[in-house]
Amino acid sequence: MNKILEICLDEFLLPGHAACAGCGAALALRHILKALGKNTIIIIPAGCSSIIQGVYPKTAFSNPVLNSAFDSAAAYCSGVIEGLKAKNKFKNINVVVWAGDGATFDIGLQALSGAAERNTDMIYFCDDNEAYMNTGIQSSSATPLGALTTTTPLIGKRERKKDIISIILAHEPTYLATAVSGYPVDLYNKVLKAKKYSGFRFIHILSPCPPGWRFDSKYTVTISKLAVDTGMWPLFEVVESKFNLTGPSLKLLNPKNRKNIETYLALQGRFSKLTKTEISIIQKFIDARWEQLKYLTNLKGRLFL
Amino acid sequence: MCEIRILTGNYAVAEAVKQSNVDVIAAYPITPQTQIVEALTSMKEAGILKSRIIRVESERSAMAVCIGAAFTGCRVYTATSSQGLALMHELLYWAAASRLPIVMTNVNRALAPPWNIWVEHTDSLLERDVGWLQIYASSNQEVYDLIFQCFKLAELPTVQLPVMLCMDGFLISHTATPVELIDQRIIDEFLPDSPYTTSNYPFLDINKPLTYGNVISPVTNGKLYFKYRRLAHKAMLNSLSKFKIIQEEFGRLVGRTYGELLDSYKISDADIVLISMGTLFNQTINTVNVLRKEGYKVGAIRIRVFRPFPCKEIQRLCKYKQAVLVLDRNLAPGIGGILSWEIKSSLFELKTDVKIISAVAGLGGVEVTTNDITNFVKTAYNNIKNKKCRGIYWISP
Numbered sequence: 001m002n003k004i005l006e007i008c009l010d011e012f013l014l015p016g017h018a019a020c021a022g023c024g025a026a027l028a029l030r031h032i033l034k035a036l037g038k039n040t041i042i043i044i045p046a047g048c049s050s051i052i053q054g055v056y057p058k059t060a061f062s063n064p065v066l067n068s069a070f071d072s073a074a075a076y077c078s079g080v081i082e083g084l085k086a087k088n089k090f091k092n093i094n095v096v097v098w099a100g101d102g103a104t105f106d107i108g109l110q111a112l113s114g115a116a117e118r119n120t121d122m123i124y125f126c127d128d129n130e131a132y133m134n135t136g137i138q139s140s141s142a143t144p145l146g147a148l149t150t151t152t153p154l155i156g157k158r159e160r161k162k163d164i165i166s167i168i169l170a171h172e173p174t175y176l177a178t179a180v181s182g183y184p185v186d187l188y189n190k191v192l193k194a195k196k197y198s199g200f201r202f203i204h205i206l207s208p209c210p211p212g213w214r215f216d217s218k219y220t221v222t223i224s225k226l227a228v229d230t231g232m233w234p235l236f237e238v239v240e241s242k243f244n245l246t247g248p249s250l251k252l253l254n255p256k257n258r259k260n261i262e263t264y265l266a267l268q269g270r271f272s273k274l275t276k277t278e279i280s281i282i283q284k285f286i287d288a289r290w291e292q293l294k295y296l297t298n299l300k301g302r303l304f305l
Numbered sequence: 306m307c308e309i310r311i312l313t314g315n316y317a318v319a320e321a322v323k324q325s326n327v328d329v330i331a332a333y334p335i336t337p338q339t340q341i342v343e344a345l346t347s348m349k350e351a352g353i354l355k356s357r358i359i360r361v362e363s364e365r366s367a368m369a370v371c372i373g374a375a376f377t378g379c380r381v382y383t384a385t386s387s388q389g390l391a392l393m394h395e396l397l398y399w400a401a402a403s404r405l406p407i408v409m410t411n412v413n414r415a416l417a418p419p420w421n422i423w424v425e426h427t428d429s430l431l432e433r434d435v436g437w438l439q440i441y442a443s444s445n446q447e448v449y450d451l452i453f454q455c456f457k458l459a460e461l462p463t464v465q466l467p468v469m470l471c472m473d474g475f476l477i478s479h480t481a482t483p484v485e486l487i488d489q490r491i492i493d494e495f496l497p498d499s500p501y502t503t504s505n506y507p508f509l510d511i512n513k514p515l516t517y518g519n520v521i522s523p524v525t526n527g528k529l530y531f532k533y534r535r536l537a538h539k540a541m542l543n544s545l546s547k548f549k550i551i552q553e554e555f556g557r558l559v560g561r562t563y564g565e566l567l568d569s570y571k572i573s574d575a576d577i578v579l580i581s582m583g584t585l586f587n588q589t590i591n592t593v594n595v596l597r598k599e600g601y602k603v604g605a606i607r608i609r610v611f612r613p614f615p616c617k618e619i620q621r622l623c624k625y626k627q628a629v630l631v632l633d634r635n636l637a638p639g640i641g642g643i644l645s646w647e648i649k650s651s652l653f654e655l656k657t658d659v660k661i662i663s664a665v666a667g668l669g670g671v672e673v674t675t676n677d678i679t680n681f682v683k684t685a686y687n688n689i690k691n692k693k694c695r696g697i698y699w700i701s702p
Contacts, residue, residue: 038511050519056519061516063514064511064513064515066509066517067517068369068399075367075370078331078370079359079375079376080373080374081373082357082370083329083377083379084377086356086357086374086377087379114361
């Protein structure tokens with residue numbers, strides 16, 4: 001599928017959900033559910049989506065949703081799948097986790113690793129808005145270098161963002177991909193592809209957050225596109241041990257095609273305290289990362305250790 | 306017809322779980338529970354266990370898998386102990402508040418530090434208010450029999466709550482005794498398949514999409530949260546009478562009973578009552594026999610069901626006694642023995658003159674002998690007669 005008009009017209013995330021204006025997560029979730037379809041059970045740990053779904057007795061989902069403890073979504077998911085298998089009801093059903101970066105990078109990493117090691121028949125979506133947004137923008141291990149949060153309030157975070165993709169890759173998932181909410185066709189296609197495989201699948205989505213990243217809500221799509229176009233957020237997938245860049249990232253192997261990182265950083269208030277030196281450190285990190293991506297693209301042998 | 310085997314408590318539990326037609330088992334190994342997991346996984350690999358087994362990476366995930374599987378309408382089981390139970394704490398609450406009929410064996414063990422793998426009841430008593438039923442066994446045979454009763458009780462539409470079956474680490478878990486196994490046909494009659502066939506629990510179903518557990522605001526629907534908590538309390542209280550009925554039915558089919566909510570020994574004419582849980586009861590029986598020969602009118606009670614607490618039964622049995630001596634194999638620092646406080650609360654509303662004496666005994670698996678208990682009873686009794694008050698007794702050191 002190449003055009004946005006070809007995306008399924010059914011809506012599974014219903015109007016009236018409780019996300020903030022310009023929420024990147026709601027945008028991604030809408031397209032993911034369109035790709036997953038009706039026969040999908042969603043496990044949601046604590047996070048923004050606990051709120052986005054709405055307050056009882058209303059719900060913004062037309063799929064079954066099971067809210068889980070913060071750290072245990074992947075294990076809940078294993079349980080639901082084993083239960084459905086025991087009852088012979090698992091055929092043609094997707095059981096997925098939709099979790100934030102806190103529930104993935106930090107508190108839920110152990111349960112995630114366990115489910116991945118067991119090659120649980122699930123798709124795990126990490127909705128990454130790069131901080132604990134639901135509790136009011138506290139720093140997480142997904143928060144990037146220099147970003148201001150309410151727990152790194154004056155000079156910004158001093159550590160780099162945790163490389164979760166390498167951690168997940170080490171578990172040899174059957175399918176792994178990155179995506180952004182601003183390129184919905186790329187995202188939609190990846191979910192369709194993930195659905196075709198069985199075993200553990202992981203899709204990591206960058207979701208711009210207007211209040212958390214401190215930008216006007218009209219810029220959600222612009223910023224998520226800039227994340228890709230500057231090379232900050234490479235779009236790729238790993239299928240059967242083969243690494244492929246996808247969509248707009250394909251042309252970025254040539255450094256000349258990558259926009260200056262400042263265009264991405266300058267739009268966001270959270271990066272307002274970055275020094276010139278720090279910006280050049282970030283640019284160097286991106287360039288070094290792309291050298292590695294180039295190596296992976298050309299790699300003929302086995303990707304995993 | 307019945308087969309008798311020499312089994313440790315752990316293997317007796319595994320046999321009972323195998324016979325209970327469990328759909329999903331998820332467990333993480335911890336001493337002294339380990340053999341339950343080992344036995345069940347060996348049965349699975351040998352092809353004699355139908356259940357699906359998930360080897361999880363922690364006790365938290367064990368309980369999370371149980372919750373997920375129970376949400377699909379499955380019969381699920383797990384087992385843990387001590388540190389593992391403490392790690393599960395938050396998820397125990399999720400399971401109970403979701404009204405999922407999960408059955409778990411907790412092999413009672415002391416909590417670290419320092420590391421201690423031996424018997425103590427503090428681990429499960431720390432979880433007394435999470436909404437799980439708690440039943441304490443005192444023999445391998447009782448543990449085996451209780452597994453079936455626990456599933457039946459948990460799955461009753463008027464109960465629908467998780468049940469924690471507690472047994473003493475090593476004293477039951479690793480002690481081999483003869484256990485009479487029940488014929489599978491009798492089990493199938495007593496405990497039919499599929500927990501939800503007779504109830505209307507709305508489990509996960511793609512054809513009936515529901516959102517489970519989203520926010521209830523105190524402003525818009527706060528009363529509902531309150532109502533759900535009250536319903537859980539009501540279900541707990543329901544379980545008291547239901548457990549009696551279940552045991553009667555089990556007794557008719559199998560021919561074994563263990564008292565109801567309480568087990569007792571020579572209680573009717575006793576002036577002094579010794580109350581305990583788990584295997585300590587066996588020692589208190591010896592004490593009763595020794596002291597009766599010396600002229601003391603002593604009897605013993607064993608609390609089998611700790612949650613919900615059998616207040617009425619305690620009141621009925623202890624109202625006209627001179628003294629109630631409670632042996633607590635647990636300690637809540639700053640309060641003392643947990644069981645003794647439950648007994649005090651139960652008897653308070655009677656406004657009786659019965660003296661309630663608390664002794665903390667055998668923490669961290671320290672042996673409690675008949676002699677220890679006998680000496681305690683004599684000392685406590687003399688102090689009461691001489692109107693000497695003192696706080697907690699410690700057996701030993």
